[in-house]
Amino acid sequence: MTDSPWCFGPTCDHVIGTDLAGWRVEATDGRIGEVDEHSDERDDAYLVVDAGAWIFGKLLIPAGAVTRMEHGEQTIYLSLTKGQVEDAPQHLSTQQRADPQYRADLVAFYWQAGPC
Template structure:
């Protein structure tokens, strides 16, 4: 797992520059949505995932460090998070949050304490 949550770290199959827009996103316990936007920027890599009707159209910002594997042939991004962790994540609004450093810190804390970066129960 990546030390920096905003880095892909050792994600198997990740190729910098690959356009992940529209790719399926799979949590450890099933499908959660599709990639709406993404960034490969060093130290600031992320996925914006549209969860569709699963949680009423909510978009979530996922640090790239949550990505464990990218299936280039199947166009699937696998993450080390559960559906429940995604459901409990703070909602993302790109016009409001994309450049907001405090929001990024909130996201990092959420996933460090409730996700693959800390392993404890989610803080919501």
């Protein structure tokens, strides 16, 4: 993860303006789902990942968890394990995305969940 949880890191190869919807998302130990929507706004960048039947819902993942992107494969790699993602607070609504307490809880969870 980067120093700023809501920014893509300088080495992850993110290109602002790239439509990431439908891209595969991989944890360090396997696939977790596909990007449903995303933001690449400065200091408010994130992925909303549809985990399908694996978790039955969507997850908000701060962009700082992205380690690299493979544009040819349309794959995003995270610094998180599947277990960390599975245990994260579930993303329930668009309004929740703007809730400062939810966002703080989410960042606290990911930053203490394991090595960044």
